[in-house]
Amino acid sequence: MSRPTTLHRTPHRPHAWLAWLAASQLAVAGLWWVAGWRWGLPALLLSHAAFIVPVFLPRATLYAPALSRLPGDERQVWLTIDDGPSDDTPAILDALDRHGMQATFFLVGQRAQARPELVREILRRGHGVANHTWSHPQAWFWALGPRAMAAQVERAQAVLGELAGQPPRWFRAVAGHTNPFLAAPLRRLGLARAAWSVRGYDAVDGDVVRVLQRLQRGLGPGAIVLLHEGAPHGRSVEIVEAALCLLREQGYASVIPE
Template sequence: MSAIRESRPSLHRVPRASSAWRWALLAAHAAVAVAWWQLGWRFGLPLLVATHLAFLWGALRPRSAMYGPVLSHLPIDDRRVWLTIDDGPSDDTRALLDLLDAHGAKATFFLVGERAAARPDLVREIVARGHGIGNHSHGHPQARFWSLGPARMRREITQCQDTLRAITGIAPRWFRAVVGHANPFVSPLLRECGLARVAWDARAYDAVRSNPAAVVARLERDLSPGAIVLLHEGARHGRNVEMIALLLQRLHALGYATVLPEELEDGA
């Protein structure tokens, strides 16, 4: 067992202190300045735009590691997947817990701090039933998370962390960025809180799409051993429980089980 633990790379990768992105930005702008000076604005301006688009793409692409490490797939070969459920707690939470219990499945709930503070009983129940919890920001600023400055980003990440720790006595280890976006101010706070960022490799936009069969069919196309499956609860269409029920049925039919990353770190 110890040999297995030693050979498996750590899944929980907290960002290290690094200024690589700053040096890259400075180098890119220096190249733009030289091009503008030597070749004129017709070359310099497009190069400037391309440089900024590259750094913006790093912020908006959920799997991008430009601003720090991100886990998007579990390194296993057998048919197990990690179910992650965002945006709770909600009116769906207890029904989802019953559903997961009925299928012998485990999931990690990425919780919004202010919603957790309003419904601490549900947060405690998630933990009591053997599921994981993760940090999904305090207020879920969906439209502008990617552009938050350092002070607001600090409030979003640390306040959620403090809220979940106060409710459960457990400090979350995983962070799911809002809409999967990041920027240079995320990694220092994750390092401070001991958090590792998690993305996904199977999604079906179940927070906005309301057809359970279509959602599950889309997810099924992206299933593979070690897939991190992105799910939601509490969507306005009110069908998340139905969707996850259908997904659990399909997982069983396809021979898939669920796993939490902590189990892999323990050598399971």
């Protein structure tokens, strides 16, 4: 079942944060002038934190709008799988077929270019393909400047668009991080940012029981479920299979909002 296109929100004012920054610093300067450094310095630090902390919060929308949950009270979830394509992709596709579930694969452009047959197989089986940057720079994505950020988004979009026959409509940031330079390329390419509401930390934790416990705690109608493939612990296929079993046991269907 498709969702309304209003869920797909591209950034309309990529530089709106600048107005908030200027207003906050003027307010701090005024407070410092009137009340001195004892009040001005804490206000300065807090004002800077208000612009730094959202960089690391996956559902924060200061720098770009993000979809973190689907509307409605039906027992439906958006199942998303990050970091492919990988050696795990064929087995995950088989698991999705067995359980009658659809998913969106947030693919790394560099990996997709190296394994185009897996991208085509994902699409052939009725799943979605979305943009998860060109090279997945996990340690420093949050700190990219405007040119490097644009390259990460645009190169992946070009490769995935060529392989899929049409450009992706959704983007997921590495680790969910953003910064002031992400919104501009998203707007140029017509991309909407997807966050999540449920995660099991399966990219770093290979314990299936712990991952499922975390997933179960966050499940609810409209949840966006974050899973991964190709994790270093080597148990991604097992975890996805277990997550699909959990969803079926809980009576959830999957939906792709496109």
